Amino acid sequence: MSDEWVIGIIGGSGLYAIEALEDEQWIAVQSTWGEPSDEILCGRIGHVQVRFMPRHGRGHRVLPGRLNARANIDALKRAGCTDILAISAVGSLSEDLPPGSFVLVDQFIDNTKGRPSTFFDNGFVAHVAMGDPVCERLTELTAAAVAQAGGEPHRGATYLAMEGPQFSTRAESKLYRQWGAQVIGMTGMPEAKLAREAELPYALLAMVTDWDSWRDGEAAVDVGAILAQMAANGDLARRAVEELIRSLPPRRESSPIDRALDFAVITAPEQRDRGLMTKLDAVAGRLFAQDRG
Numbered sequence: 001m002s003d004e005w006v007i008g009i010i011g012g013s014g015l016y017a018i019e020a021l022e023d024e025q026w027i028a029v030q031s032t033w034g035e036p037s038d039e040i041l042c043g044r045i046g047h048v049q050v051r052f053m054p055r056h057g058r059g060h061r062v063l064p065g066r067l068n069a070r071a072n073i074d075a076l077k078r079a080g081c082t083d084i085l086a087i088s089a090v091g092s093l094s095e096d097l098p099p100g101s102f103v104l105v106d107q108f109i110d111n112t113k114g115r116p117s118t119f120f121d122n123g124f125v126a127h128v129a130m131g132d133p134v135c136e137r138l139t140e141l142t143a144a145a146v147a148q149a150g151g152e153p154h155r156g157a158t159y160l161a162m163e164g165p166q167f168s169t170r171a172e173s174k175l176y177r178q179w180g181a182q183v184i185g186m187t188g189m190p191e192a193k194l195a196r197e198a199e200l201p202y203a204l205l206a207m208v209t210d211w212d213s214w215r216d217g218e219a220a221v222d223v224g225a226i227l228a229q230m231a232a233n234g235d236l237a238r239r240a241v242e243e244l245i246r247s248l249p250p251r252r253e254s255s256p257i258d259r260a261l262d263f264a265v266i267t268a269p270e271q272r273d274r275g276l277m278t279k280l281d282a283v284a285g286r287l288f289a290q291d292r293g
């Protein structure tokens with residue numbers, strides 16, 4: 001494996017392009033998993049190659065529950081990404097995280113309903129570890145970049161992924177607090193699971209836009225409040241992404257996540273489904289290359 005960084009950025013609500021990219025070009029990447037949300041904006045910042053995917057597509061066309069996260073992750077891998085930084089707007093479930101906070105997520109609770117959440121299936125069964133769902137190295141580099149951009153990064157938070165698209169009821173919002181979640185959004189899962197299955201180190205920078213709906217006596221969250229806060233957060237988010245890319249060490253050391261599938265696949269070689277393996281050529285092709293010797 002090469003020691004060059006190719007950073008994938010998944011831009012969430014409010015982040016639909018990266019202005020600082022040089023030699024940039026929108027490129028359609030075909031995935032074996034269907035249609036990605038959009039083309040990928042490919043370019044570089046300094047010596048680092050960057051691949052940017054607007055999670056909901058340009059113009060925010062795709063509903064969170066209809067996102068083809070498999071195609072998005074697969075397309076980023078096909079575009080050469082070595083690592084992914086995802087950016088998301090979130091509601092706060094914690095008194096300590098007021099709107100405007102920048103949070104490095106380190107845990108997830110997946111409460112989404114019925115979204116395709118794995119690349120694997122009958123004929124190619126694999127179980128990746130998700131105990132530590134984000135890449136510590138990329139998370140730490142991102143926290144440093146937020147600080148360098150003038151923000152105050154908050155390290156460590158549990159992200160509750162809800163189905164949406166409606167926001168939570170007050171009762172749900174209070175329940176998620178009892179579950180131990182500190183922020184809430186609609187997209188971090190299954191994205192983080194799929195990145196792990198694709199052996200892509202993944203970090204999630206969450207921008208708090210609202211208090212969700214758990215505070216008695218206060219208005220429940222609505223999109224108007226979120227958009228206003230997003231506009232206020234946007235500049236810092238953009239600067240942090242640029243700082244991150246400029247601050248990457250010249251050479252990328254390998255990560256254990258680059259080999260997340262090493263001991264994960266348990267289907268016997270002679271029982272494997274060739275059709276599924278063809279679809280998995282980008283996600284798990286490294287293993288098949290080994291099989292061929």
Ligand SMILES: CSC[C@H]1O[C@H](OP(=O)(O)O)[C@H](O)[C@@H]1O
Nearest residue numbers: 012013055064088089185186187
């Ligand atoms: C526009 S508010 C709700 C919307 O914002 C978040 O999106 P993303 O994670 O892509 O920034 C949330 O998950 C919802 O999809």
Ligand SMILES: Nc1ncnc2[nH]cnc12
Nearest residue numbers: 089090091184185186212
């Ligand atoms: N309160 C909230 N709930 C779910 N997703 C969100 N994205 C931004 N704020 C949110």
